[in-house]
Amino acid sequence: MDSCPPTCRCGKVYEIYSSNSGLIDYDERLKMYTIKSGNSLYTILYCFGCGESLFTKERIELDDAIQQEVNALSKKIKCMDDVISILGQADFVGDANPDTNIGRTFIYNNIWPEITLNLMERKDGSIQFTYSIN
Numbered sequence: 001m002d003s004c005p006p007t008c009r010c011g012k013v014y015e016i017y018s019s020n021s022g023l024i025d026y027d028e029r030l031k032m033y034t035i036k037s038g039n040s041l042y043t044i045l046y047c048f049g050c051g052e053s054l055f056t057k058e059r060i061e062l063d064d065a066i067q068q069e070v071n072a073l074s075k076k077i078k079c080m081d082d083v084i085s086i087l088g089q090a091d092f093v094g095d096a097n098p099d100t101n102i103g104r105t106f107i108y109n110n111i112w113p114e115i116t117l118n119l120m121e122r123k124d125g126s127i128q129f130t131y132s133i134n
Contacts, residue, residue: 012049074129
């Protein structure tokens with residue numbers, strides 16, 4: 001178990017995490033709680049018991065140069081064909097979810113050592129960019 005994860009006034013998220021049930025994990029590097037569902041990882045920013053913030057200012061900030069590169073890519077890439085022609089084959093491709101507005105998901109782990117880039121195709125063909133700090 002990692003050291004010193006944040007707690008809130010009710011302590012519910014920390015209680016579940018510290019029970020070692022595997023339902024909630026804490027990423028020491030990113031300073032945040034997470035829940036895994038299938039191939040997706042969700043961050044817990046607020047306690048679901050008391051609503052208090054679990055966000056800490058100690059989180060890693062992304063380097064400005066990388067942020068600018070990601071922003072420039074987001075302006076160039078307009079569809080999944082652009083993703084493949086500019087970035088090449090993804091490290092992981094997730095199937096479309098018929099219950100959501102999200103189509104295929106392309107994940108790139110090896111473009112920058114600092115981040116994992118996630119590109120999600122919306123059903124209208126547009127691309128949603130997200131990234132996580134490695």
